[in-house]
Amino acid sequence: MIEQLGLYLSENADPLAKQIMADWDALGPREPWHRLPPSMDHDHLPDMIAKLAATALITYFGEKERKALAWVAVQHGEHRFELGIAEETVHREYELLRWALWRRLKEKADSTIASQGIIRLDSALSFSHAASLRGYHRRAIEASDDWAAMMDRFITEWSFPSPIQ
Numbered sequence: 001m002i003e004q005l006g007l008y009l010s011e012n013a014d015p016l017a018k019q020i021m022a023d024w025d026a027l028g029p030r031e032p033w034h035r036l037p038p039s040m041d042h043d044h045l046p047d048m049i050a051k052l053a054a055t056a057l058i059t060y061f062g063e064k065e066r067k068a069l070a071w072v073a074v075q076h077g078e079h080r081f082e083l084g085i086a087e088e089t090v091h092r093e094y095e096l097l098r099w100a101l102w103r104r105l106k107e108k109a110d111s112t113i114a115s116q117g118i119i120r121l122d123s124a125l126s127f128s129h130a131a132s133l134r135g136y137h138r139r140a141i142e143a144s145d146d147w148a149a150m151m152d153r154f155i156t157e158w159s160f161p162s163p164i165q
Helices: 002-011 013-030 045-058 063-082 087-108 111-136 138-144 147-157
Strands: none
Touching: 002 013, 002 045, 002 087, 002 111, 013 045, 013 087, 045 063, 045 087, 045 111, 063 087, 063 111, 063 138, 063 147, 087 111, 111 138, 111 147, 138 147
16 A cells, blocks of 8 residues: 555656745745745656655665665755755755645555555655755765765665555
8 A cells, every 4th residue: 555655656746846836935924934935946756756656655665766866866856956045945845745745645655555656655755864964065075085986885784764564
């Protein structure tokens, strides 16, 4: 059943991204601390949703899927830095994405399956959040570390939850 949730998120990433952005817009007036800058694009959102689903729900944190998720997140962070968007906004985006994906899982599955999916998605969200910050600070990291080696360590050493029996 968790895999089916992942397939649902992955196959519907584009319309879900539009729904999620509408949710974020509606949330802003009620909770102004969640407002995102109006000029921000959300080009990475559909791909991020698909990669999160593939990593956490369709597979169980497979190496190929972790790498794909890490790189889309790095690109997101680099893009935000290039646009001059404050780092705090990246944190806010991940908080909002977590909230929106949790809502979608609760709508689509019973509470037991949704809870298991949320735990797995939360792990993938934490991983992609950390990867985005690495992308955001890539120039500084490259000044003091081998970027490719650091990313390999990051992807390999990140701790994911053990399968729930």
